[in-house]
Amino acid sequence: TELSLIRNFSIIAHIDHGKSTLADRLIQTTGGLSEREMSQQVLDNMDIEKERGITIKAQTVRLDYTAKDGKTYELNLMDTPGHVDFAYEVSRSLAACEGALLVVDAAQGVEAQTLANVYQSIEHDHEIVPVINKIDLPAAEPEKVRTEIEDIIGIDASNAVMTSAKSGIGIEDVLEAIVARIPPPVGERDAALQAMLVDSWYDPYLGVVILVRVMQGVLKKGLNIKFMQGQTEHLVDRVGCMRPKIEQLAELGPGEIGFITAQIKEVEQAKVGDTITTVKGGATKALPGYKEVQPVVFCGLFPVDAADFDKLRESIGKLRLNDASFSFEMESSAALGFGFRCGFLGLLHLEIIQERLSREYDLDLITTAPSVVYRLTMTDGTTQELHNPADMPDPVRVETMEEPWIKAVIYTPDEYLGPILKLCQDRRGIQRDLTYVAGRAQVTYELPLNEVVFDFYDRLKSISRGYASFDYQQIGLRQGDLVKMNILVNNEPVDALSMIVHRSQADMRGRGLVERLKELIPRHMFKIPIQAAIGAKVIARETISAMRKDVTAKCYGGDISRKKKLLEKQKEGKKRMREYGNVSIPQEAFIAALRMG
Ligand code: GDP
Ligand code: MG
Secondary structure, three states: OOHHHEEEEEEEEOOOOOHHHHHHHHHHHOOOOOOOHHHOOOOOOOHHHHHHOOOOOOEEEEEEEEOOOOOEEEEEEEEOOOOHHHHHHHHHHHHOOOEEEEEEEOOOOOOHHHHHHHHHHHHOOOEEEEEEEOOOOOOOOHHHHHHHHHHHHOOOOOOOEEOEOOOOEOHHHHHHHHHHHOOOOOOOOOOOOEEEEEEEEEEOOOEEEEEEEEEEOOEEOOOEEEEOOOOOEEEOOEEEEEOOOEEEOOEEOOOOEEEEEOOOOOHHHOOOOOEEEEOOOOOOOOOOOOOOOOOOEEEEEEEOOHHHHHHHHHHHHHHHHHOOOOEEEEEEEOOOEEEEEEEEOOHHHHHHHHHHHHHHOOOOEEEOOOEEOEEEEEOOOOEEEEOOHHHOOOHHHEEEEEEEEEEEEEEEEHHHHHHHHHHHHHOOOEEEEEEEEOOEEEEEEEEEHHHHOOOHHHHHHHHOOOOOEEEEEEEEEEEOOEEEEEEEEOOEEOHHHOEEEEHHHHHHHHHHHHHHHHHHOOOOOOOEEEEEEEOOEEEEEEEEOOOOOOOOHHHOOOOHHHHHHHHHHHHHHHHOEEEEOOEEEEHHHHHHOOOOO
C-alpha cells in the first residue's frame, strides 16, 4: 500500500472508558465483522481480560476505510495492554504507530492511567486525537472533560470527537479524524529491511506468530530473515494481517503492520522489540528501544496436592509457550514440597498466571508471599540478587541490601485524599508532589516496591471506594534497613512464610501475621507456639492452646455412625492442609500472608 494511504494508531484509555467498545465499532463500521460476530468484544480474547476489562496482550486489526475524499485507506489499529505491568510492551506497540486516539469517559474525566499512557504517546511524537466517549450518559459532562484534557494533559481538545461507542454515535467522525489528523508513516521500499517485532504469541495451528511493523524495506514469504538481538535465522512462510480474521498477503511494505510466521518453535526466540532484517544484504543497525524484560516480582507456586506436581510442571510449561516474560525454576520447600519459583512483570501478571493455572488447568495451588528482587552487597565485596527470602544468606555476611523503588501517581477525588496519604506514609512513602485540578487531587509518591506488592492496590481501592486510580514506574534500587523475618510454627521455621521486611515495619508485620495464623491454624492435641523472629530474636508470639479432648470422646457409648462421620470430617479437613512437622497448616494460612494490613 502507498504510504500516504496508511494510518497506524493505538487507542489510549483508562480502564472502562470504552476502548474495546470503540475498537469493535470501528471494526464493525468498516466491515471487518458481521453484526453476529460482533456479539463478543473482539480485541480482548482471553477470559480473564474480559472479566477484568483489561487488555493483556497487544492485538492488531487492519481496517479498510473509504473516506469522504473518496480514497480507501489502510488503518492499522493497535490495541495496547492496559496495565503498568506491561509498560515495555506498551512502549513497543506505541513505537509502531504514528498517532493515538485518546478515549476519555465523558462522565469520569481524565484518570491516572490515561495520563501515564498519554505522556508515553507524546514521547513517541504521536498525533493525539481526543475522543470524548459515553456522551449518551445522563451524567456526561463533555465540555468539562474537554477543559480537563486541555488543563491536565495540555493538548488542544477544541476539535475533540464526541462519541457514544455504545450507541454508535460519532464513529464516522472518528474515522475521518484518523485519516485527516494522524500522519502517514514514512519509510523506504528500496532500503534494507528493518521490521520491529511488536509482539509474539503461540498459536496451536500456526506455531509462533509474530506481529511486526515494517519500518524500511519489504517483508515477503520465502525470505531468509534474521533477528538482530536474538541472533537467530528463520525462513518466512506466511505474511498477513488480521481483519481481525487472518488474511494472507503477498508482502508487508514500509509503514505496514501485520504478522509473519517463520517456523519458530518458541516465543522466547521472538523477543518483543527485536529488529528483523534479511540474512542477505540486511540492515547494519538495529532499531532503537530494545530492552530485555526482567521479572520484578517472584513467588513460589506449589500444588496443594503433591501428586499434582507433574501436572503443574506441564501447565506452567504450556503457559510459558505464550508468555516469555515469566520465568520459572523448580523449588523445594520443607513445608510445601516440590513446586516452582516463578518470576513476573508485576502483581497483575502474577495473578493472571495464577488464575489461568487454576482455571484452565484446574490446579489447586498454594502461592507463597510475593517478593521483589533485592540486591545484596556482601562483606567480601561481591554482589548477588535475592529472589527468594528463603535464600537469604547469614546477615553477618551482608554489607548492604538494596530494594527497588517506584514512582507512583495516584489520582483521586479529594475527599479520599487524607486516608490515601496515610496509606502511602504507612508504606514508607515519600511525597513528591500534590496538585489539585477540578476537585481532584493528583499525588506523586516514591514508594518501595516491596510495600506495594502486598495489598496496596486493594487498600487504595477500598479506601477510595474504587475512585482512586494508581499508576507506577520503577525508579531504581535504594539501600534500606531490611531484615529477614522468619515465622516459626511449633518452633520450626516455615520457609514459605518467611519474608524480607523493613526493620521499621517488622514488629507490625510480625504481629499481624502471627495473630492471623493463630486464627487459621486449628487446635491440635498439644500447645502450638507461633512466633515471628528476626534471627534469634522473637518479635511477636501467639500460642494456640491444646485441644481439651478427642472430638470423638463425647460420642462415647453413643451413636457409632455419628462418631464415624466426625472422623470423616476431620479427614476431609486434613486433605486441604499441609502437614508441617506434626502441625497441620491450612492452605488459607499461606494466602493470609499476602493479605496483610
Ligand atoms: P475499556 O476497558 O476501555 O476497553 O472499556 P469497554 O469498551 O470494555 O467499556 C467499558 C464499559 O463501558 C462497558 O460496559 C461498555 O458497554 C460501556 N461503554 C462503552 N462505551 C460506552 C458509551 O459510549 N456509552 C455508554 N453508556 N457506555 C459505554
Ligand atoms: Mg477493554
